[in-house]
Amino acid sequence: MINRILTMFAEAKDLITKRLRNDDTYIEIAYIDSLCDESKISEAIFVPFSRNQKPFQEIVEFSSEFKPVHEMTEWTSSLLRGYVLVHINGKYYSYDASRNIRIETQTTQVESSIQGPQLALTEDLKDGLNLIRNRYPEPSLAVEERTLGTVSKTRIAILFDNRKVNSKVLKNVQKKLLEINSDMLHSAGEVVRELVGNRKQLFPTTLISERPDRISNSIAQGKIVILMHGSMFGIILPVTFFDLMNSMDDQYEGFWMSRTLLIMRYFSVLLTVTLPAMYISIVSYNPELFRVQLAFSIAGSRSAVPYPSFIEVLVMLFMIEMLVEASVRLPRYIGSTGTTVGGLILGQAAQQAGLVSSIMIIVTSVVAITNFVIPNNAMAFAIRFLKYPLILLAVFYGITGVCIGMFIYFVYLSSIRSFGVPYFRLHGKLTRSAEGDLGQVSST
């Protein structure tokens, strides 16, 4: 065995091969040192083998930790995953001794919740499965495991509830997973990109989440979850636009306020998308839309600004986008300084220098703040982009252009399908007694 393995691998110092013999047995073992936990190996193999209280072959046969390996083709892949290969009496076994380096903290970082569970997924697949199984103790929970990436061989698990899952969607996902043909896959985002296929898709059609509660909820709704080894995030699919606008807190907090917040969230999406464009079109095409007082004060504060309104808007938007971008990249304690300097001082100075009008400062801040309200990061990015085409339309067509642009966005949204499921559709049934309102279409 050892000779064969040595021919399969390139020269690697951490590939350890040993031939051992005790009183009655002769074994060959091979493992990759850097991937394995030495103590695990000595505990499971070296110690029992050298003590030889029981015949080692029996130990191997009875223990569930040693899995028989039937094909030679599996050798390299199991070695590369941190397994120890054992050859004993013409039979081959693998033993999982992998050592994972991972972040130990398990609190949620990206999707924080105020009073919901604070536990997040970890980068280890097994721990992730453990967390979800605990939250979803149902026999119908199916777990499929496979590897992705011809080189990275990332292990992923596909979880779904056997009884609730939409078989059409499941087949679609399985087919797409098989079609993935990429060397390296390390993050959930890459997998999503490969899965969705359409590179120019503007809106996210999957939900990337680190929250086990969210994942188990989705499984209960009949959705499919893909967990990935080495990534803290699970992929939930298929999702709708409204799922992405929902935060977990909406389900944990009181009815009235969470509904009000939800409405405000949609309203702020509307604001963040249309406000800059509306500013341009009202200021430059239809100032009669404002009340007289407002129109005069805007006209007054704009009178010092030498540029047309859209340049003013673009300057301010560029500034705020860079500010947001910078504060994401900066370490946390410098980040706040950056926002203060940028937001407060620059804004104030720009207005006093007559580069922008004071109303524009308000518009810009509203646009930025309302964008942060969106609970999902991928969605927030998509929506952040939406305002730019509208600005273009506003420059040429005024309010008409903005409205037409919004209409096109709506049509685009409703023509998106997330793995065959309509993306932008209100719930299938409004009342419980309603029959299915559309034939041939599934709603989850």
Place this chain on the structure above:
Amino acid sequence: MNRYYYYSFLYVLLINIMMFVPNILIQNRFTGGVSSMLLAIPFGTMLVLVFSSSMTKFPGKAVPEILYERYPRWFVTPVMWVLASIYLLGSIIVLVAFSVVINRFYNPDTSSTIVLYLLIAACIYCATRTTLSLLFILEMLIIINAPLVVFVLGKALFTSDLDWDAMHTVANYVTVKPNLDSFAAATYIFSGYLNLSILNRALPPNFRLKHRWIIPLVGTLAMFTSVFIPIGFHGTEGVDEYLFIWSITADSMKMEFGFIERVLFLYLILYLNLTLLFTTFGWHKAMEFLKSTSKSYKPELDADKTPILNWVICGSFGLLTIIYSIVVDEKQNYNIAGKWLVIRFFTEVISAIWIFWLAYRVRSKSKSKSKINVKEQTESK
């Protein structure tokens, strides 16, 4: 109740303003408009019910499929062409009329053709989407716009500037004999049911039309508000002087405490949405009718990829609209709308009767079949 059915009914009902229906009825207010309206209510409701309940006999099938199954190809194809051109012309009239309205009130300094081109581009994109996507967008827009409609109507009804005496005066002319023009215009309010001729594909097989009382109720409400509110605002005589009667009426309302003061702008946004929706659906229907004439055509509700044919057909629709807008001026467009309403009225009646007859045959056939089955069974026993 199937909400998508009612949504499609609603948007056509609301678009009547862009179709010059109030203008025609107001023009005829002393010469039979009111009685035509009254007559149109039972007649329109009847057409709706006959057509819709007949269509439920053909679950999941649109009009092209129904006809092609029963008649020879050379006979059905011209019918499809006629239907497609009627829908197309209707949408073009609305689109051109609205581009003029936009030009007057929103972008006075640009020419209306520029706005029209943007509208056309948007409609080409939207009409090429799948039928299913269009249904979702329909629901969304109706839900977004419904509060606006209610607001504008409420604002109109509860303002002290509304002169009820003027409305009463016009209503007195109910005894005048109805005429065809106003009758055809008034029945247009109900004509949203024709959407079923394509949308029936998307409806579930067990579709039954519930809450039928909504149809006459909402239709009557829409018809009377769209004619009588302008009369209340501008008097029995002055109302006839305005070209864009509802835009002017909306401009006559004032929101003292609103974020914006002029109701006109709300109204224009509302009708921009409705016009886009109407044209999108009109072109989509026309496109489906045209596509059905090809032999290799298979009806598809939610195709994964937009066929190139869609783009070609809708693109040529757009081109036709541009040509129309160049050839036809504002005044001619108004006259054509009046004629279109009459032609549409007759096609509507014919198609309703036709489908009803087919449905009747299907039912009697299935009855006789079941009778035969029963006989056979008893014989075999």
Place this chain on the structure above:
Amino acid sequence: MRRLISLVLFTLMFGIILGGCGFKDIDKRFFVVAAGIDESGNPNKPFRVTLRLAVTSPKIEPGAGKSQIETIEAKTIAEGVRELKAYVDKELDFGHCKIFMLGEKLARTEMTQALNWMTRRRDIQMIANVSIGKPSAEAILQIQPKTERYPGNTLFLSFGKEGTDSSYTLSEYVFGLRKRLTEKGIDPVLPIIVSERDTYRISQVGLFNKKKLVTTLKPEETQLYNQITKTYLKSSLGGNVEDDPYVLTVGKIRSNYNIKNGPQGKPVVQMIIRINGLLEEAPKMVFEKDWTPIEQELGRQYSKAVVQLLKKFQRYGVDPVGFGIRYRATHYSGGDKTWQDWQRMYPNIDFDVQTHVTIEGTGLIK
């Protein structure tokens, strides 16, 4: 293929866009806040157009509202406005013009042309206020009230409902004026703005027949007219009962009228007015008295005043309340006949006014 189509569309669209575009920033526009139209007396250029333009400034404080007045004489109004553009450095914008003023002299001769211009122009709001300037529109526009926070505010607030709520002020919108000008059975009324040193007084109305100003009403008559045509008007009602002066603040007033055939077959306008209010001025210890005779006496005096006012309307041959349209609505007899009947009847119709006053309380003291 798809890329080609989008490319063609894109170039098509932008090629056209670049041709012309209405992009004009707010600070490059001169907002007209009030426009006045006078008769110039010059037969070649009969119209004198005065525009009050807002000079905007970033500061908003009392007295900071500055404006610029431009006047021109022209053959037509539209020409005048076009010529005025040459006098100013920015584009004139009528979008915020809420006040249109006709000079008294113009109103007494001819006003349809001015109104036609207003309704035909698309950027003039239908909810702009129309009024009459006395002695002339130009004189009124020249006044610059000292407390104005932004130009034109005083006039906007006087007519709007947000500001003062005077029972002497009537506001008429463009669409309303047009309705009254065209409608058979109701005639136009416009408020008259009178200049008083640095400020305005709006307490009178002018009555029009279908063409021109016929007469003006005194302030008391104006209030009376406002009271009978509106509900919920904060106003007052005064009268003497047994030599004691009484003043009632009206909380709610509603009038109902219909036209009936009187006892001798002569048509009668029957008007019933219901007034609810609190006493504002009254002799001491009125609380202890029986209110019924007071109410009746006040009502009687009020009815008398109303009948006088209605007779005045009749005398001048105008119908600002809208009895005619009410008659058309309720006495339909086919075609245009009703209207002709009414025109025959109105000059010698009788008025029967009954007022029911209800005193709701005596204020805070007995």
